[in-house]
Amino acid sequence: MRTENQRAWFFVLPVLALVAFNALVPMMTVVNYSVQETFGNNQFFWEGLGWFEQILRSDRFQAALGRQFLFTALILMIEVPLGIIVALSMPRKGIWVPVCLVLMALPMLIPWNVVGSMWNIFTLPKIGLLGYFLNDVLGINYDMTQQPISAWITVIVMDVWHWTSLVVLLCYAGLVSIPDAYYQAAKIDGASNWSVFRYIQLPKMKTVLTIAILLRFMDSFNIYTEPFVLTGGGPGNSTTLLSIDLVKIALGQFDLGPAAAMSLIYFAITLLVSWVFYTLMTKDDAE
């Protein structure tokens, strides 16, 4: 009996090295910080799981986490259905296809901090076009620098504007891959538009939709630049999402230990929720 050829493992080595360099090394630094206390001068003291306990128990963390979940939930609830609707209404043949695709891709090409500044200037009361229009033309009391509710609406609208396209493009790719025969068969079977969506388009979009939801979850859960540039986490702490809070602790207060512990908790939550999403959405396929 010939021995197994083990050479294949060598091909995996570069990838393993890359992953180690990219993820494991920085992560170990964070783990290292998270269990120690430092008072500067490179002096470290063993702290154990103290930071983790402190963070998890703190009201500040719990509030930021609550805001983070609320933000992500709202984003997903708006962007996913909206993305599907837009994708369904896009033309599938003809000269308008490239035009629509380019228009859809445009917001995603703008750098994140530019998006934040754009919306900041756009929505400032008195100066910004929208701010002026809402307050002085429509007479709505709107000020995202002062009112938490206005700030929240603005942050969400901005994200919807920036990222719905991603959902649209992924869904569109799923839709165009459905053969004509399916639509013809559905017509012949007397299916309503809703049935066509429910039994043909949605099942065929499922894979891309899973990817879209996962990407949007991870992105929105880790969002930092745009809301930071737009509101700076304010007014007060009202739009201070987890990542903004994390940076405040780490860089603003230079509390490396708690910041590291918080990073790890943050990472664990993202991983856990992603896994739950993925398992739920692919459950049917495994049957």
Add this chain to the structure above:
Amino acid sequence: MAQIKLSNLKHSYLPSPQGPEDYALKEIDVTWRDGGAYALLGPSGCGKSTLLNIISGLLTPSEGQILFDGRDVTALPPDQRNIAQVFQFPVIYDTMTVGENLAFPLKNRGVDAATINQRVDEIAKMLDVTDMLDTRASGLSPDNKQKISMGRGLVRDDVNAVMFDEPLTVIDPHLKWKLRSKLKELHQQVKATMIYVTHDQTEALTFADEVVVMQEGEVVQIGTPVDLFERPQHTFVGHFIGSPGMNVLPCEAKGDRAIFEGHEVHLEGPVQGTGGNTNLGIRPEYVGFGETGIPAHVTKVSDIGRHYVVSAIVGDTALKVVSEHSAPEPGSQVFLQFKPEQSRVYRDGWIATEERGT
């Protein structure tokens, strides 16, 4: 179920067609009786898919009418024609069970639950899928998926016709035969008007009562499988139907004889007309070996199980002979005998001999 009549149907994909070459479908006039089994047969690009789309309503013809039981439906969209269609690749609703798939067309039409259950059970029994009614349709094998697609067409009692667009393309050969017989059996049971589109002569001939043979947008012959085999009206039909196809041999016509490579061949009847390009048409099945006859040289013998296919050369012309029981050695000299009642002359492709006794 309905009688389907295509009246002076023509179609061009160009906005203002000039000559006949601009037409994808040149002219078709045919009546299909209620409950019959029909086939549209021809190579790719012959216009059979165009015709299928016109009947189902996905295309509006440039000229002519489609009548269902005398009612003009030319302008009606597909969903108002009550036509069921089975596609090349099986179309099933992935998220539904087999039973839900079969019930879907009825549910959409607001049929009551009791009737739906009864119809679904009936059809499932006919298709031998009763034991999989509760399984998810997405995991089925291609042949079972195709059965379900057929079932969705047959479950309704208001369909005017069921159309099949090369439905056996993705089916493995050993299952093709089974599914084909199943389809034939179904037709004998439900008596629906069925139209089967294919490039495969065996599928067309075994399925249909009447076959429409098409070539380059033109109907070349409409007839029963026996007509098409026994008396092809055009050399194309002779060649396309039968495996191997009819021998088409250059000849000269003389009264009720043909001169082929200097040998006189008796024909089924006198030859009509003059001029043109004349050919002698005879099927390999009707050429025999004898002690006397046309001398030929055997070049190749294929043993294909049921019979032998012998390739031979007479003068400069190659032809084929099908022999049931025995075959000569390759390289040997033989004498060929042509059955007179199956020997015909074709002029510019079209049949030019008269049938004896008519």
Add this chain to the structure above:
Amino acid sequence: MIELQDATKRVGNVIHIKPTNLTLQTGHFNVLLGATGSGKTSLIKMMAGLDPIASGSVLMDGQDVTRLNTQKRKISLVHQFFVNYPHMTVFENIASPLRVAGMAQSEIDGRVEEAADLLQLRPMLQRRPHELSGGQQQRTALARAIAKESRAVFLDEPLANLDYKLREELREQLPDLFAGRGAVVVYATSEPEEALLLGGRTALMEDGHVTQFGSTADIYRNPENLAAARVFSDPPINVAPINVSDSKARLAGGGDWAVPEMADGNYVVAVRPHRVTPFRTSEADVELTGRVIVTELSGSDSSAHFQHGDEAWVSLAAGVHPYEVGEDHIFYMNPAHCRYFGQDGKRVA
């Protein structure tokens, strides 16, 4: 010549090809016949070096090539799907392997033209693949395989995506095209009829191994087991249980006849549909009365499916024979063409 010696293929823990010994000779067509998923393509990929083999070895002309790269094996492969370089003309497509081999331009011209003539591609040499019909595209792929000097040519269901008549024409040319080129030709197909028409030698494949290998016509007439008998299936072979005692076979649905020497007991009889006819073919014919379920008339042949006892039978006869569905008919089975198998599927007589 290609030899497989105890060659196996595994993906993870799943065995795709069980230990296989097979010697394919130069000079005639070697057909791999089996249903989709029986391992034809796997076997070809192993011989071509596209898939690694888990154990055993592959020899070409006596040389062990088990660890040799595909590029160095001097082989050609034609796929079911029309694989051509879209941006190249037909000429360049056919010439591409010759250019890679560094052949002189004058020799390339000669070889491409020779291959193009054989496949009637001469008028299309300057066109690009998308301007060709499916048949012409596949002929281009075949021409590339012919022009290249190969030790082995693998044809993996090359005609599967073509029209029926086109398939028939190309199939007839194929054996002649490769004759005398000194390459081992391996042709995979799932269509039994194709194997018979191509002739040569056939390796029957089932579930990842070769069940029988020999001259195609011989396998058709003398299958070693029931599975092999069922392979040539258009229409499927009739199979029915019989009881043998005192050298006489009896069908449960009625009918008995004398059988070759075998021990008393229960067996299975297999007989091809064209040996069950609506007319008598010999003195020894066994009469089977059956109710007709389905009839098919193909112009040249008539077939009837009928129920005889608990078994469904098929009769196939040349010519036109009218049957009434639902009526009883008498069919005649010629016992000289019956094959007998034990309960385990092994051939008995």
